[in-house]
Amino acid sequence: MSFLKSLLKDTALYGLTSIVGRFLNYLLVPVYTKVMPAVSGEYGIVTNMYAYTALILVLLTFGMETTFFRFANKSEENPRDVYSTALLTVGGLSLLFLALVLAFLTPLSQSLGYGAHPEYIAIMAIIVAIDAFACIPFSYLRYQQKAKKFCALKMINILVNIGLNLFVFLACPKINQSHPELISWFYNSEYLAGYVFAINLVTSVITLLMLFKEWMPFGQFHASNGQAMPFKYIWDRQLFSRMFQYSYPVLILGVAGILNQTMDKIIYPFLVPGAEGVRQLGIYGAAAKIAMIMAMFTQAFRYAYEPIIFNKSKDKDDVVKTNILGMKYFIIFTLLGFLCVIAWLDIFKVLLIRNQDYWEGLTVVPIVMAAEIMMGIYFNLSFWYKLIDQTLWGALFSVIGCLVLLTVNVLFVPRYGYIACAWAGFCGYATCMLLSYFVGQKKNPIPYDLKEIGKYTLLAGALFVSMTQIPEAGIWTIIIKTAHVIFFLAFLCWKDFPIWKLLKR
Secondary structure: OHHHHHHHHHHHHHHHHHHHHHHHHHOHHHHHHHHOOHHHOHHHHHHHHHHHHHHHHHHHHOOHHHHHHHHHOOOOOOHHHHHHHHHHHHHHHHHHHHHHHHHOHHHHHHHOOOOOOHHHHHHHHHHHHHHHHHHHHHHHHHHOOOHHHHHHHHHHHHHHHHHHHHHHHHHHHHHHHHOHHHOOOOOOOOOHHHHHHHHHHHHHHHHHHHOHHHHOOOOEEEOOOOOEEEOOOOOOHHHHHHHHHHHHHHHHHHHHHHHHHHHHHHHHHHHOOHHHHHHHHHHHHHHHHHHHHHHHHHHHHHHHHHHHHHHOOOOHHHHHHHHHHHHHHHHHHHHHHHHHHHHOHHHHHHHHOOOHHHHHHHHHHHHHHHHHHHHHHHHHHOHHHHOOOOOHHHHHHHHHHHHHHHHHHHHHHHHHOHHHHHHHHHHHHHHHHHHHHHHHHHHOOOOOOHHHHHHHHHHHHHHHHHHHOOOOOOHHHHHHHHHHHHHHHHHHHHHOOOHHHHHHO
């Protein structure tokens, strides 16, 4: 019982940090869209560069976070040697990557379309190398169950990042008007995307320094059983070979997963070249941020739900019942979230995207949100292969979904623009979801309540179509759309949460 209590407490802390971090970074969108006009393409550059960063980060960590947890808890392995081998492996890969980027910086920046600003590539290479290396010390904190320190460091990183962004993009323009001599040594009002990357570099360096005790080769290594031993760097070749055999399927799954999220933003400048492509990518990236509300809900659900499922894994009947209910209510409440965003989209666009130049991209919001819902369903469906230790199925489904996404992008983006990116994500996640469902029903069948799920899905679809037909009439449009949300809530209460029965008790 004490173990379960500790597990749930740590899960809540990690989940809260991740969600709060996403939300606070989410609030930078109105800042960026205010100071970076769509026509400038600066926000498109930011969107493109961070897509590359997310992919490279997965490659450099090489699945070693999960591998470290697995091997450090094996009785036949020395956890200190496991940690040291993982740390040196990721550190060595990061240094090699950074050296290659810097050695070929000019041709690389030109091939990616950043020949005028090769420093963007250099800065982001340094950032991703630092962040990849820092992933292992952060994993060590989780291994030691130091959730408070883990979360504190993450929150400091986020708050410093936000503080510097607000200073550079909101305070500095005003200072530059009244007292330019104070900031002239570093401030250039036209160097917008560059400051985003420079601020990220500062926060990454600060975070690495705060992890000093976890990666310096002195002091004590503390195993999860409380045993302490002198820490020293050891790279065990045989141990690495065993760890590699475990890590490469994790790497494949991670790469396929991140490509499903970022591929469209990486290849867009190649499919729509020139300034127009960067402008469109910025519009798409900003509009898609509104849809990320659904991703925040999905992640919150995942942090709360995953440990519960694995904790029940010894009782098959209990797992099945929990999975059936979890799937049903996940879909119901994500559909509710979907309707809320659609109903109040006029409010969200004013609050989050201050520059009206970006509003033309809001047509992608319902499509991207639907894709996020299917990604969440795919996550719920994934337990059938996780619980029978056949995770290669997940890698296979993700790779196939990734190929579908790539094909749709390549075929349709040159003709239809960023709306094709949204549909590509929809098709990719739909493929993963359907493959996982049909294969899962043969390998490890779970009788999901498709009839009830279908009722809620059809109702949400009908309400969405109805909302799209409402003419623009100011506040009355929002009121009528809100009535649609209330109708869905009333149906939910009538079917599954009869409030009047609870009040009689």
